[in-house]
Amino acid sequence: MDTTTHASPPAATGPLSLHGLSVEGVNQCVHCGLCLAYCPTFSELGTEMDSPRGRIFIIKSLAEGRMSLSDSTVRHLSLCLDCRACETVCPAGVPYGRLIEAAKAEIERDRPGTPGRRLFRWLNFGLLLGHPRLLGLAASGARFYQASGLQRLVRKTGLVRLLPGTLPAWEALLPPVPAKAERAAPPPLTPAEGPRRARVALLTGCVQSVIFGAHNRATARVLAKNGFEVVVPEGQGCCGALNAHGGDHERAVAMARQTIDAFEAARADAVVVNTSGCGAHMKAYGHLLADDRGYAERAARFAASVRDVAEILAQEPLRGPLSPVPLTCTYHDPCHVVHGQKIKSEPRKLLAQIPGLRVVELTESDWCCGSAGIYNLTEPEMATRLLHRKVSHVLATGAEAVVTANPGCILQIQAGLGAxxxxxxxxxxxxEILDRAYGAAGGGR
Ligand code: SF4
Ligand code: SF4
Structure with missing residues (x-):
């Protein structure tokens, strides 16, 4: 493949694509502009090229060979959060998420960056996300770095500023890594309590499993309380969502195949996910593997079985007894739950059933907090603007807690509240809050 060219070959005829990834959906855009008012980057910058309509124009022009990947086009595309708020409001059904992922993959191919950047991406996207054991070792290393006082020393002495490239930014955002016992996965099988509703297979995730193992264990307990037998399939790893959002298409496809293999073996009625980006991505496996003769059918079947944890729990009223949780909270909709999976009422329905819990609506609850995968690392300035906007709305509610459903949002909003x-x-x-209502002390354990 020639990576030295700066423009896609002209595509005079045939479906529009960027290096084999279809962007035919650009033709569905009727330029009505309804999406503009819902786009966070357009709202902050006010420029057409930082709006969904502007970016669709760029992607179409790239695919038709009428425009090249200049610094300016790369900038406008890279600033997109892939939050998919534009998809929710688009009356023409433009599949914007697929378009921007194809565009980001094109940027990665055309501009792989310095050898240092390539090595860093390979270490993260290829090595760590692709190998759960190595990710566990890295988590242990990060835990030692934090718990031993080394992190404090490195920050206090300014040594951190000597790290190359974007490493200081990554270091600053390194979340507190819990002790190994706290990172434990749920048991391989959690039996259903009461009348059995179904057997479900739980995705424990990559980053989720090392930072928020407690959420996975809480998910298994809450599902079991509601009549689900929960199995944790062996051999599962990263679903590939971070790779896909970061433009690493090939590895995202390989991870999707591996995830399907692992979960099919569990013979469950549904696949349950408690991280929004993973759920939205796995629901799109059918599209991702549509051209793969060995996997296309299996991927479509698998995608149809994926459920967000709120989605599956809200199908029936929560089973009691539920203890009071005397708290005022507000709910932040993660983009890939509300826009990626169109799940908005279900989490609210569940929260409304917890006795003693007061829920206050959040202004712009479905606007991105700036986390957006690794966006807060790659585009820190815009991410910070959006985070301040989110936090100011949270503070206006007077809530004692923010409830959400995605590890990236949790870390980002926590950081914003701290600031x-x-x-x-x-x-x-x-x-966590449901688990607390079922008797867990202070949330997940
Ligand atoms: S995905 Fe989000 S940031 Fe990107 S164009 Fe759509 S609304 Fe704007
Ligand atoms: S709302 Fe849909 S059709 Fe209208 S400009 Fe935006 S993407 Fe195009």
Whole structure:
């Protein structure tokens, strides 16, 4: 493949694509502009090329060979959060998420960057995300770095600033890694309590499993309380969502195949996911593997079986007894739950059933908090603007806790509250608060 060219070959005829990834959906755009008012980057910058309509124009022009990947086009495309708020409001059904993922893959191919950047991406996307054991070792290393006081020393002495490239930014955002016991996965099988509703297979995830193992265990407990037998399939790893959002298409495809293999063996009625980006991505496996003769049918079947944890729990009223949770909270909709999976009422329905819990609606609850995968690392300035906007809305509610459903949002909002001297406001996963209502002390254990 020639990576030295700066423009896609002209595609005078045939379906529009960028290096084999279809962007035919650009033709569905009727340029009505309804999406503009819902786009966070357009709202902040006010420029057409930082709006969905502007980016669709760029992607179409690239695919038709009428425009090249200049610094400016790369900038406009890279600033997109892939939050998919534009998809939710688009009356023409433009599949914007697929378009921007194809565009980001094109940027990665055309501009792989310095050898250092390529090595860093390979270490993260290829090595760590692709190998759960190595990710576990890296988590242990990060835990030692934090718990031994080394992190404090490195920050205090300014040594951190000597790290190359974007490493200082990554270091600054390194979340507290819990001790190994706290990172434990749920048991391989959690039996259903009461009348059995179904057998479900739980995705434990990559980053989720090392930072928020407690959320996975809480998810298994809450599902079991509601009549689900929960199995944790062996051999599962990263679903590939971070790779796909970061433009690493080939590895995303390989991870999708591996995930399907692992979960099919569990013979479950549904696949349950408690991280929004993973759920939205796995629901799109059918599209991702549509041209793969060995996997296309299996991928479509698998995708149809994926359920967000709120989605599956809200199918029936929560089974009691539920203890009171005397708290005022507000709910932040993760983009890939509300826009990627169109799940909005279900989490609210579940929260409304918890006795003693008061839920206050959040202004712009479905606007991105700036986390967006690794966006807060690659585009820190815009991410910070959106985070301040989110935190100011949270503070206006007077809530004691923010409930959400995605590890990236939790870390981002926690960091934002800390920066506003409001770290006392707790940020919780939906399953933590449900688990607490079922008797777990202070949320997940
Ligand atoms: S995905 Fe989000 S940031 Fe990107 S164009 Fe759509 S609304 Fe704007
Ligand atoms: S709302 Fe849909 S059709 Fe209208 S400009 Fe935006 S993407 Fe195009």
């Amino acid at each position: 506003h001297q409001a770290a006392a406001i707790r940020v919780m996963h939906l399953v």
